[in-house]
Amino acid sequence: xxxxxxxxxxSFLHKFMQGVGYSAFGVIMWxxxxxxxxxxxxxxxxxxxxxxxxxxxxxIRCGMCVQxxxxxxxxxxxxxxxxxxxxxxFTPRKVACHLCSDIPCASAxxxxxxxxxxxxxxxxxxxxxxxxxxxxxxxxxxxxxMGLQCTMCIRACPLADTAIVLHNERNxxxxxxxxxxxxxxxxxxxxxxxxxxACPTTIASIQILPLSLTKGDIGSFYVIGWKxxxxxxxxxxxSTDIKVQRTKRNKKSAIDNVNDVDGILKGxxxx
Amino acid sequence: MSxxxxxxxxxxxxxxxxLLIMTLYIGANAYGWNIVRGDLSSSIFFDLIPLxxxxxxxxxxxxxxxxxxxxxxxxxxxxxxxxxVGGRFFCSWVxxxxxxxxxxxxxxxxxxxxxxxxAISFSRNIRYWVIAITLILSFIFSIAAFDxxxxxxxxxxxxxxxxxxxxxxxxxxxLFDLFSQKYGWCGHVCxxxxxxxxxxxxxxxxxxxxxxxxxxxxxxFEACPEVxxxxxxxxxxxxITGASCIKCGQCIxxxxxxxxxxxxxxxxxxxxx
Numbered sequence: 001x002x003x004x005x006x007x008x009x010x011s012f013l014h015k016f017m018q019g020v021g022y023s024a025f026g027v028i029m030w031x032x033x034x035x036x037x038x039x040x041x042x043x044x045x046x047x048x049x050x051x052x053x054x055x056x057x058x059x060i061r062c063g064m065c066v067q068x069x070x071x072x073x074x075x076x077x078x079x080x081x082x083x084x085x086x087x088x089x090f091t092p093r094k095v096a097c098h099l100c101s102d103i104p105c106a107s108a109x110x111x112x113x114x115x116x117x118x119x120x121x122x123x124x125x126x127x128x129x130x131x132x133x134x135x136x137x138x139x140x141x142x143x144x145x146m147g148l149q150c151t152m153c154i155r156a157c158p159l160a161d162t163a164i165v166l167h168n169e170r171n172x173x174x175x176x177x178x179x180x181x182x183x184x185x186x187x188x189x190x191x192x193x194x195x196x197x198a199c200p201t202t203i204a205s206i207q208i209l210p211l212s213l214t215k216g217d218i219g220s221f222y223v224i225g226w227k228x229x230x231x232x233x234x235x236x237x238x239s240t241d242i243k244v245q246r247t248k249r250n251k252k253s254a255i256d257n258v259n260d261v262d263g264i265l266k267g268x269x270x271x
Numbered sequence: 272m273s274x275x276x277x278x279x280x281x282x283x284x285x286x287x288x289x290l291l292i293m294t295l296y297i298g299a300n301a302y303g304w305n306i307v308r309g310d311l312s313s314s315i316f317f318d319l320i321p322l323x324x325x326x327x328x329x330x331x332x333x334x335x336x337x338x339x340x341x342x343x344x345x346x347x348x349x350x351x352x353x354x355x356v357g358g359r360f361f362c363s364w365v366x367x368x369x370x371x372x373x374x375x376x377x378x379x380x381x382x383x384x385x386x387x388x389x390a391i392s393f394s395r396n397i398r399y400w401v402i403a404i405t406l407i408l409s410f411i412f413s414i415a416a417f418d419x420x421x422x423x424x425x426x427x428x429x430x431x432x433x434x435x436x437x438x439x440x441x442x443x444x445x446l447f448d449l450f451s452q453k454y455g456w457c458g459h460v461c462x463x464x465x466x467x468x469x470x471x472x473x474x475x476x477x478x479x480x481x482x483x484x485x486x487x488x489x490x491x492f493e494a495c496p497e498v499x500x501x502x503x504x505x506x507x508x509x510x511i512t513g514a515s516c517i518k519c520g521q522c523i524x525x526x527x528x529x530x531x532x533x534x535x536x537x538x539x540x541x542x543x544x
Contacts, residue, residue: 019400027404030420034412037419057413058336060327061424062313063432067300076428078435085419086312086428110313110321110341 037084044191044208046074046088047097047130048106048114052212059113061086068108071098092193092208099127099158099192128159133191133208134215135164135184142205144181147171153182153195153206163188164195182206186214281520288364296431311365311427312418313345321345325353326466330415333406350470356518358471362457362464363519367426371441372457375448376496384450393452395499395515398465405462417462454496457517468514477510477536478522484530491522491531510536 040052046065049055065088066074073095074088083089088105090097103125106114119129135153143150144166157164162185169179182195184206191211196204224230252260276283296314298304307316313323323345332338353360363369378384401417408416418424422444425437447455457464485505492498500513501522523531 023400023404027408030404030416031408031412034408034414034416034419037414053413054336057331057334057415060313060323060331060342061415061418061428062309063300063428064309064313064315066432067303067308076432078429078433079425079437079440080435084414086424108308110309110315110323110339110345112337112339 036082040083042210042213043083043089044092044133044193044210046090046105046114047099047103047127047132047190048109048116048118049132050113050115050118052210055113056084056087058111059084059087060111062110063088064108064110065105065114068104070100070104071095073097074105090193092196093204094197096193096197097132097190099130099190101127103127128188128190130190130192131211133193133210134186135189135191135193135195135206136209136214137182137184138205138207139181141201141203142182143201144179147173147177147179149180150200151180151182152198152200156194156198158192158194159188159190163190278524281524285364285519286370289367289370292365293367293427293430296427300431310431312424313342315345320348322349324463325350325470326463327415327418329466330405330409330418333409334413334415335410353467353470353474355475356471357474357476357516358467358469359464359515359517360471360474360476361467363517366423367430368423368441368444368461369457371426371445372448372454373496375445376454379449379453380493393455393459395459395497397459398462401460401462402465421463422456423461423463458496458515464515464517472512472514473538473541475535475537476518477512477534477541478516478518478520478531479510479534479536480504480508481530481532482506482508484528486528486530488527490525490527494521494525496521504530510534510541512541 037056043052045052045055046069050058061076063076063086066076073090075090077083077085077087077089079085081089103116103119106116106119109115116125118131119125119127121129137145139145151166154160154164154166164182164184167179167181167183169181171177171179191208193208195206196208199206218224220234223234257263292307295304295307296310299306299308305318307314308318309315309322311324312327313321315321321341321344323342325346328338328342328346405417420440422440425434425440429435429437429441444456448457452459480501480503482503482505487505491501491504495501496517496519497513497515500511500516502513503509503511520533523529523533
């Protein structure tokens with residue numbers, strides 16, 4: 001027992017537990033911060049950015065995209081921006097992306113966090129393929145939806161008449177004017193934010209939201225019946241996506257069900 | 272005046288190098304100079320030679336990132352440089368935090384603050400534990416863990432791209448070094464310094480001590496930020512082989528009788544001792 005109480009052993013354990021104490025405190029604070037600073041989806045990244053979760057781990061935070069940006073659109077986040085520190089982002093209401101055709105930001109990236117391959121469609125590299133976000137319109141504050149002839153967003157849009165189109169509608173209030181309502185086409189909107197920058201309302205009525213918030217997904221439950229090629233989407237869908245519950249009704253093929261007049265009349269399918 | 276320059280014959284070039292490097296980065300961001308672009312995490316020289324911080328890339332690797340060829344090449348070049356010149360060369364000749372902590376230490380000496388043994392004394396090996404914790408946290412959170420809180424990152428990115436509240440982080444390190452622990456950050460905690468020390472352990476450039484010239488003034492012990500590496504001073508004539516030597520040359524500056532000098536020592540000689 002005397003050996004157990006030796007001063008060496010006591011001081012070793014004391015030192016050791018002291019270390020454990022300090023490091024537990026430090027590591028908890030550190031982890032809490034890391035957890036906060038991890039992927040936040042409420043941020044607009046430069047053209048060609050890989051998905052946000054990979055973005056924060058792959059970006060080396062060198063700022064070369066920020067230095068390459070000729071219009072000072074991109075900023076490097078500081079500790080006060082409450083997003084992963086040292087990563088590039090932009091705020092379209094302040095300065096919107098000018099969609100430079102030579103793509104200086106993504107070309108400067110040494111880590112492929114801004115991946116030029118994501119800007120390539122059918123082997124053609126174009127800044128117009130970028131998907132930084134999607135313009136979304138608040139139709140209750142948009143001047144055009146109230147009947148004014150505003151058209152500021154479509155005039156600012158670099159892909160006017162494809163990414164934003166104007167829909168003509170009769171204005172029933174005056175019965176002699178037309179609405180010129182801007183409508184965004186998600187297939188073409190790059191998320192550059194020129195429209196948000198140009199919007200004359202106090203808080204922009206057309207705003208760029210990150211794709212993670214606005215991108216819908218039809219999933220594998222629905223197939224567009226009038227498009228032959230849409231069925232192939234199911235071939236690549238993960239098998240776990242498709243879970244069809246077996247009921248009396250869908251045991252038979254669709255055509256058999258339709259032809260089974262007797263069954264329908266007899267109310268056979270009161271599941 | 273000339274004696275002032277002689278007395279600071281390492282300090283002046285070191286400060287000039289630190290300022291020059293930061294100026295080039297700022298110029299690249301603000302005026303589009305094309306000498307060196309990027310920051311201390313990763314940069315490119317003359318649009319040709321990539322440079323990347325090995326510790327940041329290691330964290331990214333543990334975080335599960337795909338490392339591109341450009342970055343690997345940059346890491347290779349930096350590793351080679353560190354292995355030849357010494358990894359902690361970065362600490363005293365490039366790192367902007369070094370200016371903060373050395374200013375704190377200078378003030379500490381000037382005002383004779385707390386030179387006695389402190390109540391809490393930190394081990395200098397903490398930094399190696401911090402490396403391990405950094406890599407574990409990087410793995411768990413899939414993010415370069417130290418880079419997220421690194422005062423070095425905050426400092427150089429702040430200088431080049433703007434600070435935000437990063438000032439407070441640097442201020443806290445300044446106060447920690449000034450009042451709590453002498454060379455607290457650089458000499459005890461910083462995992463980047465620890466990592467660079469490990470890389471440059473057998474670097475060719477070393478400071479060599481000559482015991483026959485030693486006057487036992489202990490001035491070098493006062494000046495050295497990593498005193499443990501001076502264990503042979505006054506006893507054995509040999510190169511300072513401790514990995515944590517930051518190559519700042521302060522021992523050479525303060526020595527009255529030139530008992531230290533810079534020399535090139537082969538690896539085989541270092542391993543034999």
